Amino acid sequence: MPSEVTVFLPDGSARSVPAGTTVADLAAGIGRRLAAAAVAVELDGVLVDLSRPLFEGAKVRIVTADTDEGRDVLRHSTAHVMAQAVVRLWPGARYAIGPAIADGFYYDFELPKGARFSEDDLERIEAEMKAIVAEGQLFLREEHTIAEGLEIFADQPYKREIIEGVEAGVGLDDEVAAEAGGNPGAVSTYRNGPGFVDLCRGPHVPSTDRLGHFKLTRVAGAYWRGDEHRPQLQRVYGTAWESDKAVESYLHRLEEAERRDHRRLGAELDLFSFPAELGSGLAVFHPKGGLIRKVMEDYSRTRHSDAGYSFVNTPHITRSDLFETSGHLQWFAESMFPPMELDEGHRYYLKPMNCPFHILIFKSRQRSYRELPLRMFEFGAVYRYEKSGVVHGLTRVRGMTQDDAHIFCTREQMAGELRSLLIFVLELLRDFGLEDFYLELSTMPEEKAVGTLEEWEEATEALRQAALAMDLELVLDPGGGAFYGPKISVQARDAIGRTWQMSTIQVDTQLPQRFDMDYVGQDNTRHRPVMIHRALFGTVERFFALLVEHYAGAFPTWLSPVQVRVLPVRDDHVAYAREVRALLSAAGVRAEADDAGEPLGARIRRAKLEKLPYVLVVGDSDVAAKTVGVNARGSDEPERGVSVESFVERLRVEAAPPVRRVPSAGIEGAL
């Protein structure tokens, strides 16, 4: 054995150290601060503990606590500490899995005698965790055979199940695999102090005293392995960071998200509400929310019109026959409201989707290839019986409006339609101020699917090709498609980085078959059309919620329900204020003038709280010079003495919806 080994640092430099030197020793040799910040190390591309000895030729990259990888290690280690605290406080508790997640960690438990955590227990657990941190327990890694592992965890059935999974070599998802660790046929464990051992791949921080900047955030139920047919465990969520300052900053981010919450802003800005009388998941839009919807819908209609869509309308209920033909009653029934019995035993259903109705329009007469692609658009109100626990503000409701369209085209037209559709979607979303997207491709569901494998393959491939052409990140969602076909969804990131599933585009060869659709081709024989389902907002309600949160209620001028409010300084300026308002209205601007019933400061404040884009103040000098004082949202310094004409002109432009040229319109240059 050589007495020295040479290792390489990320900057390419080499260091020779005595054989047996650990990474921790190396870090200490490089610098005190690095040693203090180090939590793990990547040796030849594998993330491991700092206690690992260095070997000849190793490429060493020390991972510090203030990086994403480092925080994962901190969080995973903190999860172990939490499990140990829970086992101390509830002897006999069983622990299942406890991974690091975005911004934190969780651990799932089964408490003795079916006990449940309550919110109050979080403080007790936290206190015990602090004690464990203060004890400075080492994280000791051990490797065991499967038989040894099963013995160590004799009283831990969830751990045993994971180990048995390793033994059987069954596919483990990432979270579970992170628990098992080790090489094939072996498992690794980490031991803390005398009383706690956990199955784990690691790596972990060297000692619990490296932790401490954490906070437990909530308790929840969670099914073992995410399967609702298996036992429900008690999950505790927490967050952990490299410093208290980072914890503070995270909590601040949560507050920011709460401040933007569309449910809160919806009430504050008087946009919509959920009257209890209507039942769960059923919203009413108030005048201001209704106006925003109208602007959104009007703009969408304009764009669809430009893009060659025709407009259709269909009823909200139908006899069961339609959904029997479509397959909805076979595959989608549990998401549908129960039927109404009418007219001598006929069953009527509220529609959960618009597609079968549009098919009937297609089938209302013989179609020719000359008519294709036929694009039918509708703001279709649909109703879905969502399970009681899933309704959530406007993002998950039981009555919703889809900006739904179905494109009927030939097989040959499909690729081109998909490509222009993706361009259309992204342009529309950009018009609403979203810039950051990625695409998700959802493939055939394992259980609920109609059609042959070949048909699914073809449709999926068409979607994949269209997606790849978009130069956007594409992620796979295996098994996530609808029962009749695969889909692409456009995921949008909002102003604070959260992702929202918006638009969906689905290729469907099944419903055309089920409804025996055909068109007459150039060859004078009948052909089956392909059907593309697509919704760009997704639903008006969800898109509305996204906009509220994206803009934190401060809508861009073109979407603001009130764009300008004119405030007279005194009673004797009211007439002038109304005159200014009338000029703005005539220019298509949504403007109001108030009377001088309250002090000016109070009226300014009110307008600011309503997040109006512009507040105009008019007083003596303005009446005399035909000017206004402009107080723009987001600005601290009002602009005095702006001429009325120039302001009206400015708003005439700014208050109008965005305009973009539509590549798929086919009428470019017509003017």
Next chain:
RNA sequence: GCCCGGGUAGCUCAGUGGUAGAGCAGCGCACUCGUAAUGCGCAGGUCAUGGGUUCGAAUCCCAUCUCGGGCUCCA
């Protein structure tokens, strides 16, 4: 649907067994003001709903509805 926690005035909340309170919002009067809260007064609640325990329930128990955080599901 499942687990945990809530539901008191339009909103935010206080009130844990002795017949309900504040701030803001609303209404009235006065104030007429140059860029984020003028003053005074008034009105407003069968304490989510229905049962139960109790001499007495916002408060304790049960059920239902509904909301929030999660799980599962999803536009």
